Amino acid sequence: MKQQTAQVRWERRTQTPLLALALAFAVAYAVPIVAPNAPRGVHRACVWAEWAVWGAFALDYLVRLVLAPAKWLFVRSHPLDLLAVLLPLARPLRLLRLVSTLLLVGRRARMAQQINLTAYVGGSVVGLLMFGSLAVLEVERDAPGGNIKTLGDAVWWSFTTMTTVGYGDHSPTTGLGRVLAVGLMLSGIALLGVVTANIAAWFIARFERDDAEERRQTALLEALTMEIKELRAEVGRLSAPETAPGAAPASVPQAVAPAVREVPAQPGVSSPRS
Helix, strand or coil, rough: HHHHHHHHHHHHHHHHHHHHHHHHHHHHHHHHHCCCCHHHHHHHHHHHHHHHHHHHHHHHHHHHHHCCCCHHHHHHHHHHCCCCCCCCHHCCCCCHHHHHHHHHHHHHHHHCCCCHHHHHHHHHHHHHHHHHCCCCCCCCHCCCCCCCCHHHHHHHHHHHHHCCCCCCCCCCHHHHHHHHHHHHHHHHHHHHHHHHHHHHHHHHHHHHHHHHHHHHHHHHHHHHEEEEEEHHHHHHHHCCCCCCCCHHHHHCCHHHHHHHCCCCCCCCCCCCCC
């Protein structure tokens, strides 16, 4: 239990620094592609920065593996993390470092509690668009017969590829560029599916809340109606005249008249008949 607590504590503490390193990796990856004529020292610094960021994520994976209470279970439950760590070692290709870093960043971003689904999907769309554009531009810029020569062409191609529109005005001609296109298309379809499902779930939840509120108001109105009926019945019962059981209601003058006639005459008082 202490090891599991230490693992969770480590993951929470390293979320923000690793995301900051991911931003540094994005800058280091973009500078040599956007500015190919930059000094050689800048290019070398960017390469070292990319390897340093990858090394930080790899070290994070090893630390979490050491802190995990069940090592083999951790490896089996985090296959993409292991693949992202081992992928650049198989072949020191710059594109592999990009893919591995994106996988590791995505895994840690999903673990962050402060990042909700909307922010994660939006960040994934922007990240795939940016890195897809940069990657295809790096691959296709110097390819013979290629038609993606500028950053604008690469961004336009990424938009049309991710949305599965595919106008065909720009398309990769190299094998690696087409592999990037397939990955971008699959990622675009997956993200569009997540966005569509999220919007549908939002509408369904909104309709359910409206229905629940309408049912609550209807029940409240029914309760108020019953209470008003009971109050009316109570008011009617209290305002009804009370009479003896079996006695016929009579007017006060008729009931009092015989008693008046039977009253004996008082001395000195003339009778009404005299």
